[in-house]
Amino acid sequence: MSPHGPDGPDDRQGDGRDALLDDFARRLRSELGRSEHTVRAYLGDARSLLGHLDAVGAPVDRLDLGLLRGWLSRLSGAGASRATLARRIAAARAFTAHLHRMGRLDTDPGPLLATPVRRRSLPRVLSEDQAADAITAHAEDAEAASTPDGLRRTAVVEVLYGGGLRVAELCGLDLDDxxxxxxxxxxxxxxxxxxxxxxxxxxxxxVDAWLQAGRPALVGPHSGRALFLGARGGRLGTRSARRDVHELLRAAGDGSDAGPHALRHSAATHLLNGGADLRSVQEYLGHASLDSTQVYTHVSIERLTEVYRRSHPRA
Structure with a gap:
């Protein structure tokens, strides 16, 4: 077994693994348009797979379905969740496709991997009153709302909820967007x-309030055209944006542990409750598949069932 363990391959076999991983990262970014978060996750999974090959003494060019299944079996035995395994399979498919494309594999075993069925939990959703009250309470706190951080916090939550955005999408917004x-x-x-x-x-x-009295106080040489800025004047990071959401909702006293994705879920659910059709919500959220949007109908139906049981005389 490699002294680096199953998750830490080195380049001792002389098969150019470092260069291979670098090429894989470049393809994920430039050709497939993956986010930096996805690139980091997929590279970690690829290293884990290469570590498994080290552990069983198999070279990269012998990677086949059996070795892929053995790697996943070890991960499952170590307690990996279905969601984690599903992501690892997606990463493995992308990696084996890259190996095949580079001529390192004669055939690509990745498409033969079966994705485990994920038990989809219903997303957490704030009520319409909770969402409105949280934002209003923060805006009415003169001290909190008038600082650059407070103005940004209000704008961040309003845009995430009003646009149903992912937090990375919000952080990527520029002034001319x-x-x-x-x-x-x-x-x-x-x-x-x-x-x-x-x-x-x-x-x-x-956003206008943030641009008038918040952003100018933080703008610096590295601000560029970023709409939202962090404390040092650079583009707002996803971690800081999440903190903005948690702090605003926690201070309001409703949905105390809700984050950006809860606002996105809430926006989609409130649209459906208001009569929007599923395909419009799909386009609004930027879902590639209608299956991803379908979960919000379950949220609406669950809420309807609660109201029915509470209100209908024959329930």
Whole structure:
């Protein structure tokens, strides 16, 4: 067994693994348009797979379905969840496709891997009153709302909820991504896919307040065209954006542990509750597949069932 363990391959076999991983990372970024978060995760999974090959004494060019299954079996035995295994399988498929493309594998075993069925839990959703009250309570706190951090926090939450954005999409927004005339945002989503997202007046007002009295106080040489800035003047990071959401909702006293994705889930659910059709919500959220949007119908149905049981005389 490699002294580096199953998750830490080295380059002792002389098969150019470091260069191979570098090429894999470049392809994920440039050709497949994966986010940096996905690139890091996939590289970690590829290293784990290479570590398994070291552990069983198999060279890269002998990687086949049996070795892939053996790697996944070890991960499952170590307690990996279905969701983690599903992501590792996706990473393995991308990696074996890359190996095949580079001529390192005669055939690509990745497509033969079966993805485990994931038990999809219903997303956490704030009620419409909870969402509105949280934002209003923060805006009415004069001290919190008037600081650069407070103005950004309000704008971040308004845009995430008003546009149903992923947190990485929000952090990637530039100043010229706002179309005030059409009241839309130009959003760069997963896989580099661009979409226009409608945004309401409250969110636009919050952004304007941030641009007038918040952003100028933080702008610096590294700000560029970023819409939202962090404490050091650079583009706002996803961790700071999540903290903004948690702090605002926690201070309001509702949904105390809710984060950006809860706002996205809430926006989609509230649209469906208001009569929007599923395909419109799919486009709004930037989902590649309608299956991903389908979960929100379950949330709406679950809420309808609760109301029915509470309100209908024959329930």
């Amino acid at each position: 706002i179309d005030r005339e059409r009241r839309t945002l130009r959003v760069l989503g997963k896989g580099g896919k661009e979409r226009a997202v409608p945004i309401g007046e409250p969110a636009l007002d919050a």
